[in-house]
Amino acid sequence: MDIKPYKIKPGSQFRLSQFEAGDKSLINGDKDSARAKLDTLRARLESLQELLYAEGRHKLLIVLQAMDTAGKDSTIRMVFDGVNPQGVKVAAFKAPTAEELAHDFLWRVHAKTPAKGEIVIFNRSHYEDVLITRVNGWIDTGTCKSRYRQINEFEQFLVENGTTVLKFYLHISKDEQKKRLLERRDTPRKQWKFNPGDLASRARWDDYMDAYTDAISATSTRQAPWFIVPANSKLQRNLIVSSVICDTLEGLKMDYPKAVEGLEKIVVE
């Protein structure tokens, strides 16, 4: 699968509104084949994660950002289904605590970055500090621009120290969000996920699209690229995220560690 169309080139001019949230090109009307492809990708990811863990050399950081209901939780569950939970950690960043606010905005995220052999998924991230903060006017334009630079420098530092960084924006349309919010409102088992506060973000939809556009433009680097993932279709979304992760891990040219010297001669009494 060609993942290039979803990758944002450094310095490229784009607007989120140019991207078709409803794109289903990878399914192409044939859901069964698409599901089979996803199963194959899952099996690949399972092996690749085992290898990453065994080799214990690389670290993988995956950042997930999106509007509410776009499927961050579901992506994590579907893409990592079957992968050893031992080597995969999810760090969810909510409204910062008093202690977190008393530190710089990268403090709490740095603490959760992956160790050697680990995959860490950020469910929301330091990007909230240039999104919700900007939309609500809690930071001014100058601070926001400084933060883009600080984020780039921080991610560059992680990369220089052995971390591979992948960032995904799960792109749904405003109409799709409406559909999903109504489904949550009206389905007893989903009602607990309905947070009336989400409507406040929805009311600022266009401002969020602008904030995402600017943040992604400013921080999609060669070392830590952003991918914009059409996410109205869950299957399309999962196929893209899985492919990008698998291709990236394969690109690391990992190998199982060499056996200790003289292993074959060791006697087990």
Place this chain on the structure above:
Amino acid sequence: MDIKPYKIKPGSQFRLSQFEAGDKSLINGDKDSARAKLDTLRARLESLQELLYAEGRHKLLIVLQAMDTAGKDSTIRMVFDGVNPQGVKVAAFKAPTAEELAHDFLWRVHAKTPAKGEIVIFNRSHYEDVLITRVNGWIDTGTCKSRYRQINEFEQFLVENGTTVLKFYLHISKDEQKKRLLERRDTPRKQWKFNPGDLASRARWDDYMDAYTDAISATSTRQAPWFIVPANSKLQRNLIVSSVICDTLEGLKMDYPKAVEGLEKIVVE
């Protein structure tokens, strides 16, 4: 499935050597049915974990202890296959760091205990501080006994504060360990797991069995029981661990949170 035979009653006299590591009674010669049962248990666990997470009231701590190769990693992978990684964390405790050693022995484990709605699996735990330390003579008998009491008090504290605690000893025979060590030694993809240091523990097998017997006797409480799981057969092992977790979660009588007042009237623009 009746989980009682595997549960150690508080204050009961037993020796690990009385337990049949090779027990396959739950499979009873019919692997296909046993696998189907395990699939059913997995699906149950997936729903129960979602409910635990949604309700956000209970915390579940699972302690896994065992001799090398007994299958701690594999149990985690097999039992939690398909469960949302977002709500399940694994904390692996290795040889303590200098900073950890500079604190009391419960400091590093307390930091990793589950939050509301979470499942945390300890891969090894504070029990190493009454096992490897005792077998190697790093602590004396008096310290070891004090630690049993301190562990019971600590776990009692966790329980009083909303944590459910389940502790599993995965029981393999010395012969089975030999088989698995040789398999690791001779299978290229598994050689990285072969740690010649494991042979040192193997050489002290009987001392470890004594240390486990004493520790389990002293710390299997009504609130935080130990289960001794026959683990020569992976299927038998997974069936027991899954059943205990499912039965325990079902016993919590959880429910999805009530929808916010007037939810059905909320308009999504």
